[in-house]
Amino acid sequence: MVKCSDHLSQTFAALADPGRRQIVTRLARGSASVSDLAAGRGVSLPAIMKHLAALERAGLVRSEKAGRVRRCRLTARPMRDASAWLDKYRALWDARLDRLAEHLRQTKGDAR
Amino acid sequence: MVKCSDHLSQTFAALADPGRRQIVTRLARGSASVSDLAAGRGVSLPAIMKHLAALERAGLVRSEKAGRVRRCRLTARPMRDASAWLDKYRALWDARLDRLAEHLRQTKGDAR
DNA sequence: AGTAAACTTAACCACATGGTTAAGTGTTCC
DNA sequence: GGAACACTTAACCATGTGGTTAAGTTTACT
Numbered sequence: 090m091v092k093c094s095d096h097l098s099q100t101f102a103a104l105a106d107p108g109r110r111q112i113v114t115r116l117a118r119g120s121a122s123v124s125d126l127a128a129g130r131g132v133s134l135p136a137i138m139k140h141l142a143a144l145e146r147a148g149l150v151r152s153e154k155a156g157r158v159r160r161c162r163l164t165a166r167p168m169r170d171a172s173a174w175l176d177k178y179r180a181l182w183d184a185r186l187d188r189l190a191e192h193l194r195q196t197k198g199d200a201r
Numbered sequence: 202m203v204k205c206s207d208h209l210s211q212t213f214a215a216l217a218d219p220g221r222r223q224i225v226t227r228l229a230r231g232s233a234s235v236s237d238l239a240a241g242r243g244v245s246l247p248a249i250m251k252h253l254a255a256l257e258r259a260g261l262v263r264s265e266k267a268g269r270v271r272r273c274r275l276t277a278r279p280m281r282d283a284s285a286w287l288d289k290y291r292a293l294w295d296a297r298l299d300r301l302a303e304h305l306r307q308t309k310g311d312a313r
Numbered sequence: 314a315g316t317a318a319a320c321t322t323a324a325c326c327a328c329a330t331g332g333t334t335a336a337g338t339g340t341t342c343c
Numbered sequence: 344g345g346a347a348c349a350c351t352t353a354a355c356c357a358t359g360t361g362g363t364t365a366a367g368t369t370t371a372c373t
Contacts, residue, residue: 139361159320175287
């Protein structure tokens with residue numbers, strides 16, 4: 090019930106949706122209300138609510154109600170974890186190291 | 202039919218599953234067969250096949266059949282794009298810049 | 314008080330995901 | 344040729360996702 094998959098999974102899952110990334114991009118430039126986030130996109134309020142729920146579950150967004158308006162702001166800390174995970178493999182895809190990685194993989198990496 | 206969501210979405214979606222990240226981790230240490238990837242985890246071959254399909258769709262893995270064995274290897278290039286996307290917000294979560302970001306957000310960022 | 318704004322919840326829908334088992338298909342080995 | 348291996352496909356299932364509309368609820372305004 091609690092959707093207990095790990096934090097990293099929830100972060101990547103949250104970022105896997107273009108609309109949600111748009112929300113993150115928008116919030117990076119300052120806090121916004123739910124309506125603000127819906128504006129422009131041709132999407133309903135409830136849809137935004139669900140995206141916000143996903144982002145909050147992942148810890149990427151925090152929000153609080155002030156009067157009848159909910160103000161949402163980016164937390165962005167979990168992105169650091171996601172970035173850190175990707176960085177573990179940086180050596181494999183860094184252009185300068187591509188050849189080296191390939192070489193290592195072929196010479197000693199090939200675990201059976 | 203072609204599952205035409207953008208590449209970045211597919212990459213994040215592929216990485217959103219712990220089992221799939223395990224596969225990536227495994228492949229980072231060298232190529233492996235489908236059975237190799239299934240070993241250890243208590244999971245069926247078809248399940249691995251589906252994960253591989255997701256990873257290949259995202260371009261994270263390439264594989265080719267040699268005889269009756271399919272050899273899978275990491276491509277990892279799309280991870281660079283994912284990392285690059287995250288880096289756009291590095292300023293917001295970098296510990297050294299947390300205060301500055303907060304300050305900027307509160308003084309001029311608050312778009313209405 | 315009464316209306317309007319800004320969510321919020323509920324109910325529903327189509328489709329994707331992640332897993333299963335059972336039954337192929339193509340290779341390799343004896 | 345025939346058995347064994349290593350996938351591969353098909354069929355099915357439970358849940359999750361992303362969206363909708365319609366009907367609340369809370370707060371603000373006049």
